[in-house]
Amino acid sequence: MIAELQLFARVVAHDFQEPLRMVTSYVQLLAQRYQGRLDPDAEQWITYAVEGSKRLQRLILDLLAYHEVNTRTQEFAAVDCESVLAGVLFELRGTIAKRGATVTHDPLPTVRGDVAQLQEVFRNLVSNGIKFQQQEPPHVHISATQTENAWVFAVRDNGIGIDPHHLDRLFLVFQRLHATEPYPKPGIGLAMCKKIVERHGGRIWVESELGKGATFFFTIPR
Amino acid sequence: MQILLVEDNPADAFLTQEALRQEKSNDSSLSVVMDGQEALSFLRQGGKYAGVRRPDLILLDLNLPKKDGYTVLAEIKGDPLLKHIPVVVFTSSTAPRDILQAYALYANCYVIKPLDLENFFRVVQSVVKFWSVIASLPS
Numbered sequence: 001m002i003a004e005l006q007l008f009a010r011v012v013a014h015d016f017q018e019p020l021r022m023v024t025s026y027v028q029l030l031a032q033r034y035q036g037r038l039d040p041d042a043e044q045w046i047t048y049a050v051e052g053s054k055r056l057q058r059l060i061l062d063l064l065a066y067h068e069v070n071t072r073t074q075e076f077a078a079v080d081c082e083s084v085l086a087g088v089l090f091e092l093r094g095t096i097a098k099r100g101a102t103v104t105h106d107p108l109p110t111v112r113g114d115v116a117q118l119q120e121v122f123r124n125l126v127s128n129g130i131k132f133q134q135q136e137p138p139h140v141h142i143s144a145t146q147t148e149n150a151w152v153f154a155v156r157d158n159g160i161g162i163d164p165h166h167l168d169r170l171f172l173v174f175q176r177l178h179a180t181e182p183y184p185k186p187g188i189g190l191a192m193c194k195k196i197v198e199r200h201g202g203r204i205w206v207e208s209e210l211g212k213g214a215t216f217f218f219t220i221p222r
Numbered sequence: 223m224q225i226l227l228v229e230d231n232p233a234d235a236f237l238t239q240e241a242l243r244q245e246k247s248n249d250s251s252l253s254v255v256m257d258g259q260e261a262l263s264f265l266r267q268g269g270k271y272a273g274v275r276r277p278d279l280i281l282l283d284l285n286l287p288k289k290d291g292y293t294v295l296a297e298i299k300g301d302p303l304l305k306h307i308p309v310v311v312f313t314s315s316t317a318p319r320d321i322l323q324a325y326a327l328y329a330n331c332y333v334i335k336p337l338d339l340e341n342f343f344r345v346v347q348s349v350v351k352f353w354s355v356i357a358s359l360p361s
Contacts, residue, residue, distance in 0.1 A: 014315070017314060017337070018231075018314055021314065021335070021337050022231075022233045022234070024337065024338070024339065025233075025237055025338075025339045025342060026233065028338070028339035028340070029237075029240065029339060032339070054338075057337050
């Protein structure tokens with residue numbers, strides 16, 4: 001059953017992409033060729049169609065990435081979380097500067113895992129911490145503590161926090177918690193994090209109150 | 223330069239044509255065949271293709287009816303009369319095993335079709351420019 005589901009996800013992700021690429025490309029070609037010769041309604045509709053098809057492409061790529069979390073063949077190796085975080089902060093430097101965010105961290109350990117996937121987890125949690133912010137400049141702090149058999153990582157932010165009613169839906173695929181802008185459209189980030197952390201034998205959870213920031217925790221076995 | 227595009231989806235083939243048409247400095251001409259068998263008859267100048275000029279460059283999709291792209295690639299690279307012609311595998315597959323297999327069969331390069339029109343045009347134009355202007359070919 002699981003094998004069948006995986007096949008289904010892969011077929012959906014790959015075989016949907018092709019016809020969708022035709023829709024996107026031809027709407028863009030229409031826009032390119034007839035720009036300025038259509039009435040404003042038509043131009044607006046073309047924009048909507050392009051946006052819609054690009055969004056669907058994004059969703060399909062996300063779904064494919066989500067599906068591929070467990071099909072990676074890379075062996076686990078020693079991963080220095082300090083340098084993983086440094087890489088993530090470098091990638092996010094544009095966003096950090098734009099939002100005037102501060103990201104601080106305690107010393108982080110070396111763990112065993114898949115470096116690209118752990119980078120994905122840090123990237124998602126840190127960028128969420130920066131994004132879901134209303135007034136103050138965002139501050140994200142990353143720390144790690146040791147228990148008997150695992151490292152517990154914590155990514156704390158001072159953002160808008162999460163309504164307790166939503167906590168159980170947070171780690172599901174394509175869930176939208178905030179009904180309106182300015183918050184980004186629902187993605188797959190936290191569902192990815194959950195799948196990756198579980199592949200490493202750990203777990204992930206969040207503690208938060210509305211208006212009081214959120215702290216995401218995840219464990220990686222030692 | 224003479225280019226042979228092996229592509230079963232007419233909408234996709236038209237996009238490649240359009241990319242070349244929009245490139246002003248481009249002076250290549252494109253022939254399109256829609257399956258693997260046709261591709262090989264074209265290259266071997268058989269049947270209705272008697273007298274056609276052999277292409278200088280082949281753009282090959284992998285997902286083809288009758289004979290798939292891998293079979294076509296293997297036949298080209300196993301044929302002393304054809305194996306010198308550069309084959310650019312041009313496909314939407316991002317799967318590492320497709321990339322590996324294409325190079326193992328001596329593809330000259332593997333190019334993934336971009337999802338976005340502007341990038342698609344740019345990639346087609348760059349590939350053709352590379353093989354026609356930058357690279358020197360036997361023909």
